[in-house]
Amino acid sequence: MISKEDFTKLHLEISPYTHRTPVLTSDLLNKLAKTEIYFKCENFQKMGAFKMRGATAAILALSKKERAKGVVTHSSGNFAQAVSLSAKNLGIPAYIVMPSSAPQVKKDAVKTYGGQITECEPNIKARETAAEKIQKETGATFLHPSNDLNVIYGQGTGAKELLEDFPDLDIIITPVGGGGLIAGTALAVDFYTKKCKTIGAEPFEVDDAYRSLKTGKIETNSSTNTIADGLKTQLGDKNFPIIQKFVSEIIRVEEEEIINAMKLIWERMKIVVEPSSAVAFAAILREKEKFRNKKVGIIISGGNVDLSNLPF
């Protein structure tokens, strides 16, 4: 596990390639939630999501020789864009395996950031096979979007910045998907605060992390019918122990609550956030008593949405 000193150093190292995102507040939403909320706006991050931090950290951790051969990942979402852009920033090739069914807009975004796309059948086996083939052919290093320690550390730097700006937060809450963001956040909270707790938020529809904490082993989802498309993945063996050790609890929310929370953020704060980001705010609204009169930080995970397909 990383030390506090190395974590601080890692933050410094990724800083030239990432934005220090602003923290926004809203009197109206505070009144509504009866608490004091600090929104860490990773929707304003480069390529529109916190994933930029982890991808940059993971590439910076590679040796010069490894870097020269490039990086490979399979993703149809934000991590594909994050790897493409951070590889471009660091002057190395990025090979992105995407399911042929991925929306053209996502393929275009990856291309814009310089990623080299290999299309495959839309199933996880085909994705893994294609990525392995590229690894063998090019010698590129495979990067996992959430179950990679350097990725986890990178994702935690958002919480570090938030705590530098607002050191006396009582709680930081993040959405939970593959577990990279919440694990990194929990580490930062442990490093830089005394009294702050880390809480996760998850849709009932994909409550694998909630169940994993209950059973003590990594659970999966039999179905993934949630609007929070970034949260459909499961935890991994690298982030789960960190989550077990440092995360107080995971709050689950209904789909309707996610849409309502997302609409409130758009309408009241005038910012574009992904459904996954709204999950954490929905959790605060659902369990108001738990957050009452507390100072709560939320990591707004990203803002990449398809405007032609909104839930309201």
Add this chain to the structure above:
Amino acid sequence: MISKEDFTKLHLEISPYTHRTPVLTSDLLNKLAKTEIYFKCENFQKMGAFKMRGATAAILALSKKERAKGVVTHSSGNFAQAVSLSAKNLGIPAYIVMPSSAPQVKKDAVKTYGGQITECEPNIKARETAAEKIQKETGATFLHPSNDLNVIYGQGTGAKELLEDFPDLDIIITPVGGGGLIAGTALAVDFYTKKCKTIGAEPFEVDDAYRSLKTGKIETNSSTNTIADGLKTQLGDKNFPIIQKFVSEIIRVEEEEIINAMKLIWERMKIVVEPSSAVAFAAILREKEKFRNKKVGIIISGGNVDLSNLPF
């Protein structure tokens, strides 16, 4: 006409009741437009639009005796909310005449901010009659949303802040509706800069200000088929002379360009802006040569949109 000293003082006086809104930039949009754009985000202003500045300035300009009797306006848009909220902030009554056809969400917003609504038939005659009746009965002062010198001065304080943050702008561009924002902006530009120009932007569909500058008299619109619902109104005798004197030109844009510009801002900057705000950015994209390699400020007028009725 106000002096520079009094304008500076007015800005100080409204400051406790308004936000100093942030200025955002986007590398991607700069590349696209081949210029350097500074977005003054009045969508983050209290009640979600620059109108808060003018309404506050107008109420502060009233005598103690006048204030006690309250203020009245007729509006179904942002000015109704701005008058309601600034009256509430200053502890005086606000009487708002709204057409019975106004969306419930707008009536609710006015009520939230403490405005007392009188409903009337949805035509300008009925609105004026109802407002006059309230004036007579209560002694309240009528506030015009754009053709009132104090309102105009208030609206100009956004440009003042933008120029304090970025003193070397070449151009500031704003949308043109009733003329209050552009007139106030042009005054601030004249007060605080030497080389900066003020340019207006308007939909072709309601190009009354463009035609007014050509003919030298206030023109009206025979139809108002634009998505930029805040720009349907015409200039007035107080703001037109200021616009004639200080505004370099008015650029007109097509409806499709407005929607495209709005979508670009939402997608790339992750902020919610009104169609009216996108008009100014659309003008830059339409006349790229004019803005090439310039430093351009845009007043993003507001972010109050009906999320269930988006053009994309």
